[in-house]
Amino acid sequence: MNKKFHTQEFDDGTALKLDIFKNYIREWISVFLTDSPKLGHVTSVNIFDFFAGPGGDTASNPGSPLIIQKEIKHYCDEHGSIKSNKPITMYFNDKDAEKIEILKSRIASNQCGLGCCQPKFMSALFADAFEALFPVIEQPGSANLVIMDQFGISDVTPEVVQRLATCARTDILFFFPSSFLKRFQEHPSFASKYDLRGKNLDYKTVHRAICDYFREKLGVRRYHLAPFSIQKNTSIHGVIFGSSNLLGLEKFLTVCWKLDPETGEANFNMEGDPFWGEKHTLFEGLESFKKIDQFKADLLQFIQDKKPDNLGMYAFCLENGFPPSKANQSLREMLESGQIATVLPDGQKARKGAFYLNHSESMSKIRFHKCEGAS
Numbered sequence: 001m002n003k004k005f006h007t008q009e010f011d012d013g014t015a016l017k018l019d020i021f022k023n024y025i026r027e028w029i030s031v032f033l034t035d036s037p038k039l040g041h042v043t044s045v046n047i048f049d050f051f052a053g054p055g056g057d058t059a060s061n062p063g064s065p066l067i068i069q070k071e072i073k074h075y076c077d078e079h080g081s082i083k084s085n086k087p088i089t090m091y092f093n094d095k096d097a098e099k100i101e102i103l104k105s106r107i108a109s110n111q112c113g114l115g116c117c118q119p120k121f122m123s124a125l126f127a128d129a130f131e132a133l134f135p136v137i138e139q140p141g142s143a144n145l146v147i148m149d150q151f152g153i154s155d156v157t158p159e160v161v162q163r164l165a166t167c168a169r170t171d172i173l174f175f176f177p178s179s180f181l182k183r184f185q186e187h188p189s190f191a192s193k194y195d196l197r198g199k200n201l202d203y204k205t206v207h208r209a210i211c212d213y214f215r216e217k218l219g220v221r222r223y224h225l226a227p228f229s230i231q232k233n234t235s236i237h238g239v240i241f242g243s244s245n246l247l248g249l250e251k252f253l254t255v256c257w258k259l260d261p262e263t264g265e266a267n268f269n270m271e272g273d274p275f276w277g278e279k280h281t282l283f284e285g286l287e288s289f290k291k292i293d294q295f296k297a298d299l300l301q302f303i304q305d306k307k308p309d310n311l312g313m314y315a316f317c318l319e320n321g322f323p324p325s326k327a328n329q330s331l332r333e334m335l336e337s338g339q340i341a342t343v344l345p346d347g348q349k350a351r352k353g354a355f356y357l358n359h360s361e362s363m364s365k366i367r368f369h370k371c372e373g374a375s
């Protein structure tokens with residue numbers, strides 16, 4: 001599939017995907033290379049790029065492996081050097097041995113010489129590379145970012161995601177061509193891997209539905225998945241992110257909302273909103289978006305059912321695709337319109353507009369209530 005991928009310039013969809021990777025890699029590195037007691041006992045930091053390619057396109061745009069290397073360098077430039085004493089390893093695999101040879105020389109020519117981060121190269125089919133490296137990923141002291149930029153849909157299956165979700169401190173980013181699976185779901189080789197019978201696979205929201213399917217397959221395991229959909233010509237594919245950590249999810253969602261300020265989820269108007277992508281409209285302040293309206297309705301129901309505190313609210317908002325900056329906006333509007341109220345533990349009214357939705361917040365500070373008569 002797509003043999004020409006690295007022998008032409010990356011298209012806009014690929015550039016966007018790589019931008020998402022780059023921005024998340026930057027956030028992830030800054031968490032795991034900065035020593036913090038909150039991370040627990042981390043003894044090694046690993047980034048795995050299982051479908052690495054040769055390092056870039058014909059116009060010298062960097063691919064995922066060179067982006068990883070650059071982002072580690074960026075961290076060093078900002079912080080003087082890597083102060084942490086944890087070894088950092090970049091694992092690069094591609095089934096095509098020729099691509100790995102090209103990549104080796106590209107990585108070597110950009111290597112800084114201090115030796116704080118080390119590349120390791122493999123040329124194997126994903127399934128074999130994954131089995132060979134899984135013991136490294138599941139080591140209790142390791143922190144891992146696993147990137148799986150596959151062609152097609154045969155490699156990163158729900159079973160692979162399930163296994164990665166069992167590993168501590170392991171975040172994942174993978175590519176999935178969702179509309180391709182919708183089209184060929186009944187083909188025997190795919191039907192044996194994905195049982196999509198009865199799923200609502202509407203064209204525009206298909207990538208979100210595929211992410212929901214992966215989530216459903218994880219069962220009760222507390223591992224958070226979030227999608228970003230990319231439309232390219234008539235196909236819809238995208239990135240799926242996973243992490244057991246709410247801070248990881250917050251960082252990924254923040255990257256997504258920067259790219260799509262209206263819904264945080266796509267490079268196209270997924271739900272047919274009249275104002276999507278309009279920078280300024282005559283209706284400033286009156287624009288509504290289906291995703292935000294639905295979120296507010298879900299919030300109201302959640303508040304009525306659970307009377308959550310700020311910690312429960314932080315998790316609920318992230319699990320519904322809203323980082324604190326965006327969730328605060330909706331909560332503020334609901335507070336101002338008298339739908340909800342916030343109270344202190346002693347029952348007194350809380351300070352207006354202070355919601356304490358923050359990963360570093362470990363205390364229960366306020367509770368949310370639905371106001372009488374609010375709908």
Ligand SMILES: C[S@@+](CC[C@H](N)C(=O)[O-])C[C@H]1O[C@@H](n2cnc3c(N)ncnc32)[C@H](O)[C@@H]1O
Pocket residue numbers: 005018050051052053054055056062063064065093094095096099124125126127149150151155
């Ligand atoms: C979409 S490209 C990856 C692009 C890369 N992330 C970049 O930014 O340049 C997919 C790569 O996976 C490799 N590949 C395809 N099937 C594979 C498999 N089953 N196992 C390992 N590598 C595979 C291809 O040779 C190709 O280089």
